Amino acid sequence: MKLLKTTLIAATAAATLATSGMALADTTLELYTWRIQDQELFDYINENNLIPGVKIHANVYPGADEHETKLRIDFQTNRPDLYHAKAGTAWIQPWIDAGVAAPVTDLGVDLSDFSDAALFGATGADGKVYGVPFVMQMESILYNKAVVKKEPKNLKELEKLFADLKKQGITPLHVDGRDGWYLNQVLHEAVLAGMTSDDWAQKVVAGEACFTDDVYVNAWETFKSWQDKGYMNATPLADDYGAMRTGVALGTSAMMIDGIWSATPASPMFEIDPSLELGYMALPGKNNKVYGFMDGYISYNPNSEKQDAIKKVLEFYTTKEFSQLFAEKVEAIPASSHKISVDNDRVNSAAALIGKNALPALPFFTPALNSGEPTYQQLTAAGLQELLGGKTTAKEMAEKIQKTLNSQGYVGAANCAM
Template sequence: MRTHSRRRSRRLLVVTAAGTLLAPLLSGCWAGAGGTGSGGNSINVLMVNNPQMVELQKLTADHFTKRTGIKVNFTVLPENDVRDKISQDFANQAGQYDVATLSNYEIPIYAKNGWLHELGSYTREDRAFDQNDILPPMRQSLTGEDGKLYGQPFYGESSFLMYRKDVFAKKGLTMPAKPTWQQVADLAAKADGARKGMKGICLRGLPGWGEVMAPLTTVVNTFGGTWFDKDWKARLDSPEFARATRFYVDLVREHGESGAAQSGYAECLNNLTQGKTAMWYDATAAAGSLEAAGSPVKGRIGYVPAPVDRTASSGWLYTWAWGLQKASHNPDKAWKFISWASGKEYEQLVGEKIGWSNVPAGKRSSTYENPRYRKEAGAFQSVMRAAIADARPRDPGVQPRPAPGIQFVGIPEFTDLGTRVSQEISAAIAGRQSVESALEKSQELAEKISEEYEGR
């Protein structure tokens, strides 16, 4: 850990403001805090409460534990809560949880801090897992600076625009094959009120770097903005960043869902499923739930690439992946769970038990070659795969970037910075302040990070 006095004093200021979440990400040198953790023939798994993870929890006892004898104790929490808990447990290296759902944002950072068990040794021995079948963008995003593999994707995703084909047809609206954001705004205005209680579009407004800031940052990218330029100068006060943010805030305030400032991924998924919104821009992973058996909108949704402004594409790249804590008491048994949960066998199980459209896709080439998946997921699978292939995490905008990431900036400090900026943006969506005021405060926050990184 660096000891330069200016950097140390700045870090203390940031950590004090951030609370407990940022501190472990930045330090990388906490001592283990003990703890009971797993042991014997059981492992503990901490994961986000997304629908496909909940399905995994339901299937594990009958289809993994019965075969292996390994009991899996799940702790399932909302996204913001699970990130906090994971960062604490893995930073302390207490070993309370063997496995956790981590994204391609956290895994390179955690690996650099020495908190993760490398997985390459397992994949080389476990030929049935077929590591070469994992899509290259996913493999690359879960590899550390040392070139070693530290995560396995449960599912991968980009982002795209989803819309009600039946509503559009009745209103005489046509969705372009590759829409611009201005076209989307025009369509949202026309679709608003198409049915009683239906709004034109749903966009995340819930605070959280992985909530509102994810879609908003893709809008910033394609509008020509960036969080930092190549020299680490904060650019949240640039005209491009401001134009993108005003566009997003105005769109959701004028034609977006009720209670937008409290709406995240889960709320927008519910809104589209329940007929409360005509369009939704978000993760490609949502399509599996929309097209699942029993979904009231199955077969009624159209899918097109993420809207653009100045760039050719703007979809993000993301994976919820399994990370194995270095301090795990049962790493071999933990790998058996990871290899099952990210394996072809599990995809087959979901296809047969729940439906092929609900397979946790976006991670394996073989998934897109499976005729049963291609048939049932026909409404979205080709758009999803293209979006993942077109994602450009190292070059997502119109200017060079100092760190990788499309919907995030790949540095430890972004957890706190993105969250605090998101609170300002959400307040603007709620009408409690202007976009200008939100960005003025946000620029000041980002400039503190600039001081940390300038000259590197």
């Protein structure tokens, strides 16, 4: 009996210690993301206890669709606490409507270290900011340096290079015609930046210019002419994003229009050829600019019971320390305006291009173009697929986009009546 009593006392003491230990333990927050490249960063933050009392458990669902589907299902059971959000009103609005996204100002997070351009992508239709931006992206031509030795400076030089490459049996420009997200978010916007004009882009989002304007139609006629001349892969509708990147990584294709994320160390292109060197440049049309934008922000679940821990994480995302770590560990461009020291040519030159040579308007993220159904995003994806499939002309594509937007009460409907 004495032995039993002693055992019971020991067990009670152990349980008490365990309970007090639990009280002191870190709060673990579940975060959902599509960004597999951020895993090392989270590991570093957790190992070094950079957010005191908080650990981040990142659940990676590669691919924006899978991430979104997982969020839609798991929010039914009040998970996760934090999630990476895609830029643009169209993406965040359904979550706001469902009550699983809330302004960061509700938690008192200070966003004074972010520019308006960075905050624009995280802003809802109500003008409130729904997360802390953390990454900037750039879309432009990416080329294999082993194939393209000298960057063309204008369209004439680009087309001459295309012709030379074709003669050598190399596909000059590899296009993914299969993925809607690529067509609308990457290809369409990068062509706008390089081949339309700042003035037109700024006016079209304000409803003062039209998609049927010559500058837009001409850009896509030029693009289509490259396909007609055999400067593109023969079957763009059969090639997906992986096929496009594989072609450029192998050097059987010289260039592609893509985001700078493909040039980061986590890109699978370097698994195909570890010695691959990628260069990037704007589409050298009249405007000759890249498409720079805030691509991701961290948002939070206002129904989570761990609001204090959530606030700590969001505040950490606003710090200079986070920006420095992000640039070093992920080798990508942080979204804050903190001055940081980066010893990485790719990150520095891309940041410079975004800062000095990016299209000043972002139609893809503009609420006025994406509030109806089908959205500008859907229309451009479908239009480009039809253009590449030979089912429509550039002019017809432009008219269809304009006509559909007009029918939804687009802000420029009166100026662009058809």
